[in-house]
Amino acid sequence: MRSPIRHRLLAVAAATLLAVTGWSGVAGADTYAPVDRPGPALTAPRLADSLNCTADVRNATREPILLTPATTVDSEQNFGFTYERLFRQLGVPYCTSDSPVDRYNMGDLQVRAQYVTYAIREMYKLAGRPIAVMGHSQGGMIMRWSLRFWPDTRHMVDDVIGMAGTNHGSVVVPALCVPDCAPALWQQRANSEFVKALNSGQETFPGISYTEIYSRTDEFVQPNLDDHGTSSLHGGGGNITNVAVQEVCPLAVPEHLLIGTLDPVTSALAIDALTHPGPADPARIERSVCGRLLMPGAHPVTGPLTFATLTAQVTAQLTVAAHRVPSEPALACYVTARCP
Template structure:
């Protein structure tokens, strides 16, 4: 899945014209969407299904430190973290949980967001403290959708960390959704100016009391434009504490950290995320040791099985993209999203 420099240059040039349009911070107006402090709706998914989707380590109960809740990306399950993050955290003895979204996160992201709402409430309750939510790609959007439309979960979250989050959509995902062939519901929802994206960013992009660390790569082959902190992953305004940071701003010569790498094995992404969840406030790139740039893999990744582990993850992605049923249009927004 490595992008060549030439291919990346073409992508960046194609996306450059969209950067300003995507970077404008959301204002106070909600643009016809629900007020930001209106109580969220009751969850539609049966509680038994929601509960079965959340899995935690034993030390997440009555935790003595911030528990990390992992949300997988499109086409994936929490298995994407099993050969990297989970092994690293097990070695450190840090508590963590994960949430499995239905249909490999290929269905309506509004339904997936309900799983995240339940997971945040559950992990906060069992841990007895504020938690951190970490998501890769689309897995960075459902937590934000949850925070936007279920305000009761905002005081439960200390840290939000996204790896290559599609916070403002991506024109490269638009290319995966040709009008004739269509694409999966959640891919439609990650296209530029989708209704889902507009609703998620309405009113304000962040909320006071939460630290936001948005990690991206300028050579990401799926999530663009991401040339700087005016790109699609970055967030602005709203009152949260925010760090928007590229892999290359920490390690300028790193042109190999593509989309999958950022969420699964990149050592800089790991260092930034760990800095965020072990300090007050969002990540500080200045605290990342310079030696991190000399590492090929994040802690937890076994160099012996790395190629196989990455190939297995890539195979799941390819299978889901190729075989998942396609729909002709984005799912309609749920009634609670609207102001009326």
């Protein structure tokens, strides 16, 4: 199960790592809004159409989970054959957040974050308790934009779980932006203005547990060789676990799509975080997981077949000309310190 463009991107990543320095590229804190400044009103269209929840989210008796998908896919494609199946089997309440105007999450991530902000607020009201937000790739990072620029959401979130999250962008993505690419890809470059703003002020917030799961063999999200890589978070007051799947299973080699779908090690770490106070603890994971091919909940026949279809879907979306723009979207006014 390999992405068809994996080998080309790995080669580009190796070359780019030699060429790029200071890849996190965060500017001075005075450039950006203070971390405690209230966020703006939500103006994205059809907010109410963006959230879909199981009935047991209302007055939930356990922590409900908001699922946020990756670039090039929607929630059904990313989680419908994996985590949604598992959560239904376990009786875990959950919601999915999708843009009703940008199904494949290729547009401006600042707009996408408005839907996530709306989802966090609505889920918190429905459940009457703090929630977990769990996502893959773009979806493993986008909730942090909400937490950074809409500070009222922070007390509503107990857990953040990122699976190959692009928390500091990726040095591989620029290869996809020659000569142009989708707005969401421009913004997930390691040196993008979006990434600088995302990590301005502080990366985490007190009272929230962060579990950031990554793979050293990820072909899209790099560098991710250790806990100083792009997915990992540091400082700010949050309770943080940065963990490579190889720390649990040294011989594991999941690529990018597997990490957010069928990978059993990622699933074990995510479930550990959801079923214990604080973030995941790799020491609690039974090493028998290393012998499994699929995460629990995934169908042994249709799961791999769906994954193959998903791989084709991702490749197709990356090549759609209609998604492409010549440069990164400008930062919204509310992101900056000078904004009224």
